Amino acid sequence: MPRILPFKQVDVFTGELFKGNPVAVTNCMDIDESEVTTEQLQAIASWTNLSETTFLFKPTDAGCDYKLRIFTPGSELPFAGHPTVGSCKAFLEFTGVKKEKIIQQCGLGHIELTVTDDQKISFKAGPNSIEEISDSVIKSYESTMNINSIERPKLLRVGPNWAVLLVKDSEEVLRIEPDLVAMTALNRENVHTGVIVGGLKTGCTAGDAYEIRAFAPNEGVSEDPVCGSGTLAFLRYLQEINQFKESKTFHITQGARVGRNGNLYCKIDILPDGKVDYYVGGYAIAILNGTITL
Template identity: 55%
Template sequence: MSLTVPFKQVDVFTEVPFKGNPVAVINFLDTDESEVTQEQLQAIANWTNLSETTFLFKPSDERYDYKLRIFTPQIELPFAGHPTIGSCNAFLEFTKNTTATSLVQECKAGAISLTINEGLISFKAALFDFEGISDEVITGYEQSLGLKFIAAPALLRTGPNWVVALVNDAETCFNANPNFAMITEQSKQNEHSGVILAGPKKNATVRNSYEIRAFCPVDTIDEDPVCGSGSVALARYLQELYKFEETTKITISQGGRLGRDGHIEATIMKEADGNTSYHVAGHAITVVNGKITL
């Protein structure tokens, strides 16, 4: 059976086309999920060859606005950041919804709350673990990146399993030249998705401003241009490191080494009940509209 459905390619964490991180979004909102197979979805994601391709389906119940499935060229992910923001933007356009200020996304990581404010889309990250890693693994990553970390890295399971590492400044982060073969081997051995490398901007006019890079060669993407789940991981890591006692906003730039200019806002929010939540926000712009046929 031939099936033709709408398709968009959305640039995320930018207001300027071709300067962010693209995600392919396929609209199956009018198709029963049982009509397409896991193999078909994976084949499409492998074909687009983007870091992620997503598929919009009808939600399982009325608590959600839509269901999202997220694929790299090789595997399905429970959650990812820039695909969530880009897919939200696509959903609003597919459904011609110009008034929504909040939505709930259903995905394998659970319910993801989204807010929309003058084009800025923000998601509240699902709860996730902070885990230490061994000195031996840390040394391996230092060798693969050719630099020294200024604090012990940690493993953050934010959908992908990111190792977050901090260096002295933004320039050190920007100029790093990793050995991708070594990172691939270490990621496979330790079941990691890759490394989020971050450095603070020492002379920035905004406090808590960072340059980050996301290395994930084990998923065939040597460097992700602009990474939402990595920004969540960084925010959680910084909270563990610095113990912020008030709601704190972190501004993040990413993608310069790849000719991009991505901008992310991450917020460590202190809730009224005393808990801490993590939010990531960015803009998105559609650059391709079309159809795809199975």
């Protein structure tokens, strides 16, 4: 029998209406997860045709506030950044919960989120790793975008698997016209979610402001307007190539080429024991509020 469930569409990483990255969020916390199939959830995600669609379920792990399942139009992801922030915003509005710390259960594990008094929501990176990419694959990616990397590209596993490339400045980032057919083949052949390319903001000398773009055509997302996991991958990459010894904050912008104005407030936190934590956050606005039939 069809179920009528609460639904929100949340604009993420923006304080300005219609300028961030939308995520569709369905509140399934009043039903048992066993009552729906992955195929049903995937069908909804394909129908919304957003870069990600999420479903909030009751947590199955102690200490978590909710369990989140995340879908692109073509597949399920263990983690993604803007859906994490947007789904947290939806959870707070669905439930009326007022907490500074929220724990999300998802395919990547437990993700800690912080909610500030002014409602900025940040997530702390879960398990992540960095790997080399072969010279031939690097050349192929550079060719598909007609760019030259200024540092050796790396593969960042942050839930999604992003190939990260750095170019000289934001102007070069914004001029890129990728060959999406070739990129799709490369993503599929190498089991990469997609490509992140970033460059220092033109005129910025402090090294703390960057423009990035995210391409994931093999996931049905030609260009993700504002990508949280991609931003996390980019932060992790910056730490790898710079080896910062002190904590550092960053302002990362995205979406200019697709009519958006995404703003992400990030931190690389260097702890006294040498451990490094990564934080990505921003604002979110619930724009559509209603119900969906599942």
